[in-house]
Amino acid sequence: MSDNYFIDLHPFSFSVNTALPQVIQNLSTIYGSRFRKLSTEVADYELSVQKSSGIRSFIKPQARFFCDQQEPFKPLSFQKAYAFLEWGMNWTVAGNEVQHVIIHSAVLAKGNKAILFPAPPGSGKSTLTAYLAHNGWRLLSDEMALIIPNTQTVVPFVRPICLKNQSIDIAKTLFPDGKFSDIAKDTHKGDVIHLSPPESSWENQTNTAELVGVVFPNYRANQDLQIYQLDKTQAFMQLVDNAFNYSVLRETAFSTLTNVIENVQTFEIFHNDLAQVAAFLEQEIIDFE
Template identity: 40%
Template sequence: MNISTLTLSELGHRLKKAGMFLQTGTFITHLKTSIPSVAEGIRLLYADYPLVEHLDFADFHVSLTYPRNLRRWLKPQIQFLFDGKPPFKPLPADQAFPMLEWGLNWCVSSHANHYLIIHAAVIEKGGYAAVLPAPPGSGKSTLCAALVNRGWRLLSDELALIHIGDGRIVPLPRPISLKNQSIDIIQSYEPDAVISRKISDTMKGTVAHMKPPANSIIRANETAHAGWVIFPKYQSSVPAQLKKLSRSRAFIRIADNAFNYSLLGIKGFETLTGLVDASQCYDFTYSSLENAIETFSALEPPASSK
C-alpha cells in the first residue's frame, strides 16, 4: 500500500490527528500538521511512497503549525517544528509545503552524520551514480529533473549521502525542487511531469516541486557505486561539453560543497578520497537539455569501480 490509497480527506485527517510516518530512503519522519496545503502537496508528490503504519520509532519528529501571534489574523504564517522547537523563523502560510521540503532537507543535513553529506543531485544508471555537486543557480536541479525523465534513477535532488563505511551512495529520493524559469522549462520538456503549483516570493524566488519517478521510490533501498562526479553549469548558447577535471581539484570542490566534511574529521577525508578514487571527474557546461541528456547517455562507466 502506498500513500495514493488515501483520499485527500483521509490523509488530512491522519496528518491532523495522530500524524503520519513518511519513509524517504532510509529515514522515517513523523509528520503532524493541520495545514491543508501540506496535505495537498503530500497527496500529489508523495503518492508513490509507502504508507507506513504505527511505528515505535522515527528519525525525525516534525510538525507544521500556525504560530500563536497577531499575524495569524492579518498575514498568516506557518512554522516548522523539529522535536517541538522551531529551527527557523516562520514563513508566509502560502509557503507551507516548500517549508516542509526545506525543513526535511535540514533534518537530514544537520543530523545524519553517519554519512558524508554533499550538496549535490545524484542520479544512477547501470549501477553507477553520477554525483552533481553545485551551488544554487548552476542548473543542477533542472538537469536532474530532465535526466530522471529520460531513464536515469533519482537518488536525490539535493543531498548526496555517501556511506562512511563502504563508500556506497545511499538513495534519498524526494520531490525535485524547481525554481523560477526551470519550472516552465521542465513542464515543457516533459509535459507528463507532475509539478506542484507555483509559490512565488519565497526566499528562492518562485518555487515548485516535481514528483519523483515511481521507480525511484520503489528502488529507494538500492545503493549505488560511485561512477562520476560532474560539476554542472548552465550557460546560454554553449554546446554541451564535458571537461576532465583533476581528481585533487574535484576533491577540494566537493569538500566545499559538503555539509559535514569538517565535522567528520579523518572519516570525512577518507570517505571523500574513496568517492574521488572511484569516480571520473568533470566540469560540465550546457545550454540545451536534449544535448545534456545525449552527453550523459554517452558516459562510460569507470573501469575499476565494481
C-alpha cells in the first residue's frame, strides 16, 4: 500500500506517493532528515512513483512516474525507479519554475562566491562537482542553477550529485564514506548513481551566493590542465543554450544572463587532474581581486 512522503528541499518541497521499498530506502539515504512521512505539510509539487499494474508487473515490471496526477514519461524498468524519480523532480522544476532564471549547470561556492559549471554529458562535470563538494566547497546544485532575475545571486537547490558510468567507481574510491544510492543500470545515460553531498551543503541550503565565474569543464584523460578565457558573446550564447526557461522569461532571462556574463570571469578548461582544477578556481576566480 502506498504512503505519502515529504521532501523539504529549499526553495521547493515535494510530496511523493509510493509503495516501492527501493525508492523509500534511497530517499532516506540521500536526503536524511529532509525526507519524512507526510503530515500536515503542503508541498509545492505532488509526485508519485508506482509499479506498473496488470500482467506486465509479473513478467517485466516497470516503474511509472506521475506529476500532479499526469504521466509525462513512458514507464521505465523497475530497477530504475529511484533514478526515474530524481529525473522527474528535475523535469518538474524545469518545466514549472518561473521565479528564477534556471541554467542547466552545476553551481558551487566558496564562502559567498559561486561559480557556474555548465557542461554537456561526458564532460566530467559531475565528477568535478563531487570532488569540489567534498573538498571545502559548498554545493548549491549539480543540475540547476537558480538565478534571481537581474542579479548575480544564485539560490541553492541542493540535491544529490548524479554520477555515470566510469565516474561511479572513481567517486566510490575518492569518497568511501559517501552516501550513495543504488545503481540504476542501463539507463539512457548508462549506469547511474546518486551521491548525497556533505552535510555542510545541506546545512547551508538557504544561503545564497554571488556569481563570480562561469567555467565550462572538459575532462580529457591524456591532457594536462589547459585554460582558455572565453569571449563574452560566446559565453552568453552557451548560457542561453543551457537555460531551461529562457523562452518563457525572454527579456528577463536576457537581461539576467547579460548582467551575469558582463560581471564574471568566463573560462573553458581541459584537464585530467581534479586538484589542479580546484587550485585554479580558487586562485584565479574565487580569490581574484
